[in-house]
Amino acid sequence: MRGTDENMRVKSFSNQIGRRAGLLLDAFVCALGAAMLFPFLWMAEISLRSGDQTMSPRLLASFPLEWSNYRIVWETLPLARYFGNSLLVVATSVAFGTIVTICAAFAFTHFTFYGRKILLAALLGTLMIPEQLLLIPNYMTVAALGWTDRYAALAVPWMTNAFAVFYLVQVFSAVPREYRFAARADGAKPSAFLWRVIVPLSKSSILTLALLKSIANWNAYLWPLIVTNSKEMRTLPVGLLAFSTEAGTSYELLMAVSVILVVPMVFLYFIVQKHLVQAVPSVENLKNES
Amino acid sequence: MNDKKSWRGTWQAWLYLMPAVMIVAVFGLYPVIHALDLSLHVRYDYYRNLVFERGLDNYVFIVQDPEFRLALRNTLLLVAVVVPVSMAASLAIAYFLHTRTFLSRWVQPAFFLPLAASVLAAALTWRWLFHTEYGAANAALTAIGLPAVGWLTSPEWALPSLVLFSVWHSLGYNILLFLVGMQAIPPQYDRAARIDGASGWQRFRRITAPMLGPVFYYVSIVSVVHAFMTFDEAFALFGGERAGPMDRALTIVYYAFRKFYSEAEYGIASAAAYAGFLLVFALTLVQLKMNDRRGR
Numbered sequence: 001m002r003g004t005d006e007n008m009r010v011k012s013f014s015n016q017i018g019r020r021a022g023l024l025l026d027a028f029v030c031a032l033g034a035a036m037l038f039p040f041l042w043m044a045e046i047s048l049r050s051g052d053q054t055m056s057p058r059l060l061a062s063f064p065l066e067w068s069n070y071r072i073v074w075e076t077l078p079l080a081r082y083f084g085n086s087l088l089v090v091a092t093s094v095a096f097g098t099i100v101t102i103c104a105a106f107a108f109t110h111f112t113f114y115g116r117k118i119l120l121a122a123l124l125g126t127l128m129i130p131e132q133l134l135l136i137p138n139y140m141t142v143a144a145l146g147w148t149d150r151y152a153a154l155a156v157p158w159m160t161n162a163f164a165v166f167y168l169v170q171v172f173s174a175v176p177r178e179y180r181f182a183a184r185a186d187g188a189k190p191s192a193f194l195w196r197v198i199v200p201l202s203k204s205s206i207l208t209l210a211l212l213k214s215i216a217n218w219n220a221y222l223w224p225l226i227v228t229n230s231k232e233m234r235t236l237p238v239g240l241l242a243f244s245t246e247a248g249t250s251y252e253l254l255m256a257v258s259v260i261l262v263v264p265m266v267f268l269y270f271i272v273q274k275h276l277v278q279a280v281p282s283v284e285n286l287k288n289e290s
Numbered sequence: 291m292n293d294k295k296s297w298r299g300t301w302q303a304w305l306y307l308m309p310a311v312m313i314v315a316v317f318g319l320y321p322v323i324h325a326l327d328l329s330l331h332v333r334y335d336y337y338r339n340l341v342f343e344r345g346l347d348n349y350v351f352i353v354q355d356p357e358f359r360l361a362l363r364n365t366l367l368l369v370a371v372v373v374p375v376s377m378a379a380s381l382a383i384a385y386f387l388h389t390r391t392f393l394s395r396w397v398q399p400a401f402f403l404p405l406a407a408s409v410l411a412a413a414l415t416w417r418w419l420f421h422t423e424y425g426a427a428n429a430a431l432t433a434i435g436l437p438a439v440g441w442l443t444s445p446e447w448a449l450p451s452l453v454l455f456s457v458w459h460s461l462g463y464n465i466l467l468f469l470v471g472m473q474a475i476p477p478q479y480d481r482a483a484r485i486d487g488a489s490g491w492q493r494f495r496r497i498t499a500p501m502l503g504p505v506f507y508y509v510s511i512v513s514v515v516h517a518f519m520t521f522d523e524a525f526a527l528f529g530g531e532r533a534g535p536m537d538r539a540l541t542i543v544y545y546a547f548r549k550f551y552s553e554a555e556y557g558i559a560s561a562a563a564y565a566g567f568l569l570v571f572a573l574t575l576v577q578l579k580m581n582d583r584r585g586r
Contacts, residue, residue: 026393029386033400036458040403042426043415054424104310111303112295119311126318128574130519132543133567136550136560137321137328157317160310190302219408222522226551237410244414244529251418258411269406270399276466 040262047255054251069256073243079257081232082239089154089235090217097159098210104160105168106194110180123162131158139226153227154235158217164209171205172198204275211272215265236261328560336556348561358562360537361545364449365566368541369517369573372456377513379457380464381506385494387465388472405462413526416455417442442527448534456523460516464509471505472498507581511574518570519543542566 046054048065073079108116138157147153175198183193199206221237228234234242240257247254329349333342352358383401387394404412419426420441428438441451475498483493499506521543524533531552533540542562550559 022390025386026390029383029390030393030397032383033397036461037400037403038426039412039415039419039458040407042419043411046415046418100309100313103306107303107306111299111306113300113303114295114297115300115304119307122319123314126314126322128515128571129318129322130515130567130570132519132521132546133325133563134317134321136546136556136563137324138317140324140556141316141321156313159313161318162314165310165314215406219410221408221410222525222547237408240408240410240414241529254414255418258408258414261411262407265406265408266403269402273402276470 043255043258043262046252047259049252051250051252054249066252069252070260073253073256073260077239077243077257078231079236079239079260082234082236083260085151085154085234086218086236089151090214092151093155093159093217094210094213096155097164097213098206101160101164101168101209102194102199102206104165105172106190106198108165108169109172109175110190110194123165125162127162127166135223135226142227148227149229149233151233154224154233158220158223164213167209168202168205171202175201207272207275211268211276214268218265219261325560325564328556329564331557331560334557336554348557349565351558352562352565357537357540358542358545361540361542361562364539365518365520365541367449368453368456368520369514371453372460372517373510373513375453376457376460376464377506377509380461380509381468383461384465384468384472385498387469389490401465402462404459405466409459409522410526412459413455413523416527420451443535445534445536445538448528448536448538452520452524452527452534452539455527456517456520459523460513464513467505467509468502471502475501507577511577514573514577515570518566518573521547542569 047069048067049069050066107113108120142148142153142157145152147156179197180193183197188196219237221235221241224235224238225241228238240254240261243257244254330344330346331341332345332347334340335342387398387401418424422428422438422440422443425441427441432438439447441447479497479501480493483497488496520541524539524541524544525547528534528539531548533544533548543566546559546562546566548559549555549562
């Protein structure tokens, strides 16, 4: 049934705009997709060239492929260390951040309590604040806490924010209230209701949030650059940034590091992708909630 | 939520809220006030945490600083070009991906890749694509008989290069939001219109576009804020002390970053960041008003 429906849509769309125009449109969008993809292909391609071939604007300038570039950067930079730092920071920050956000959103949707209005207003107030404004004062806070050059400075400050909380508040409010009544009638504690009912029901949205947080955290370079001094504490992007000024003309090595930086998140994105589309917040609901 | 407020419920709720509230309070709310205070510090000793004088001098300074004016001009240009171009392109691409379903499964990933990839890594590649002598961009230009361009090395091309890169980088996110918005529209409307003989354009104009209103509005606000606060893209593309040749790609946040990171002028940097924030806040309020006036 569904299949025929899809077919009908496609066919009818083609009929409307004419078969040839449709094919032309397809070709155009495919070309556009290729153009979007081109920088990544270029990046991967250059990372496999030998050092004397990077200047050539020709595609596939050098055979055989120089896989050794990857070994060189892995060994000469402390790339394993950078990679480990990034992994550690993203894992702790996203894991704790997600739990903390889930708990906060649950408090708003499950309990009636004193201070709710004020708290919502305060959170709403920070919703519009761009991250860039927070950079300098947060740097000073981190310095005052003695966190400079420590993992805490990398992981804690951006664990959660108003947007994440509001997003989950909206998702959790979509759970029918009958579930809550039933849970209460069965004598379930709030914590059991949260982790056994609400969280499994909201899996897609929580995964989406965690993915977006992971991507932002993994790719962030400005904040780690500001709060780290020593080479040992660099995350992968900061390592790449430092290397980009040291590498000189060794572009193939620079591109090898770039590929190592890009691949994990792209991989993660495609694993989680099928959940994404079901889970983007609608502004209407967000507005109603506040 | 019909339950009465109770102290027991309050206690439990705050227990759940505490970690998030602490993080948001310390790293999300307090810095807003702290930054305002910093921007008013005129004479101070940061290392001993002493402030001798507060005033508006930092704001006066940035208004008179030609560098800041350049940054403001560039930022406004970026917003004026990147936002409409990126939104129009992503709307068109999303509509295509939505209607030509059989192809979209294969093409989609290409548009979403920049979403997940590091700006820094992408920008380093673009630096190479934009290279005056060896880059693919100039190779393509000369191949079709156009003169080569100093993408990243000539003052007049610095900002256009940044615009190109920013549009490319912002497409994925916008397409994703539009696509999700389109998929949330009940297909019955479209089918009914088709039975009534509405053309593809008519259906887009009369059904998809109006139903997409809230998403469109959300994307426009997020895009304006993002473009206004451009830093990552510019720093990654040009890197270093100067924001491109003769600072021609300097943005407000870039300016603030430089004052803070290279010159340790915390007061001036905070004033610049705050000025940027207030401007984008005002812009958002205008957008909100426009949306309200449109009535729905």
